[in-house]
Amino acid sequence: xxxxxxxxxxxxxxxxxxxxGYTKNLKNRLNLHNISRGAKYTRGKKWIVFHKEIYNTKSxxxxxEYELKKDRKFRNILREKFKINGKKYIxxxxxxx
Numbered sequence: 712x713x714x715x716x717x718x719x720x721x722x723x724x725x726x727x728x729x730x731x732g733y734t735k736n737l738k739n740r741l742n743l744h745n746i747s748r749g750a751k752y753t754r755g756k757k758w759i760v761f762h763k764e765i766y767n768t769k770s771x772x773x774x775x776e777y778e779l780k781k782d783r784k785f786r787n788i789l790r791e792k793f794k795i796n797g798k799k800y801i802x803x804x805x806x807x808x
Contacts, residue, residue, distance in 0.1 A: 712735065712767075713735070713765050713766065713767060714733055714734070714735055714765070714766050714767075714768070714769050714771075714772035715733065715734055715735070715737045715763050715764070715765055715766075715772070716731070716732075716733045716763065716764045716766065716772050716775045716776045716779065717731070717732055717733070717734070717737055717740075717741075717760050717762065717763045717764075718730070718731050718760075718761050718762035718763070718779060718786065718789060719731075719732070719741070719744065719753070719758040719759065719760060719761065720758070720759055720761040720789070720790065720793045721753075721756040721757060721758045721759070722793075723756045727790045727793055727794055728756065729761075729786050729789065729790055730744075730750065730752060730753055730758065731776055731779045731780045731786075732750065732776065733769075733772040733773060733775075733776040737760065737763065741758065741760060744758045745757060745758055761789055761793060762789055
């Protein structure tokens with residue numbers, strides 16, 4: 712079974728927000744975030760997947776999610792790319808390990 716670590720981006724009240732999570736089913740999880748049934752922080756905003764990575768084990772996905780949540784420099788770089796390129800830029804990294 713594969714797990715996906717994802718970074719969501721949303722433009723809300725002239726600010727660009729980001730959210731990091733992991734899931735088995737990214738399409739379903741994104742839908743939950745967008746209909747305000749996901750994490751509390753994501754409610755009331757329209758999200759797009761801006762970065763995702765695939766892992767073979769849940770523990771590796773959870774470790775990477777933790778790293779991304781703490782890596783503000785990387786998240787700020789992605790937010791700047793979103794501001795410049797808008798929805799055209801979506802980064803996908805296949806990390807089957």
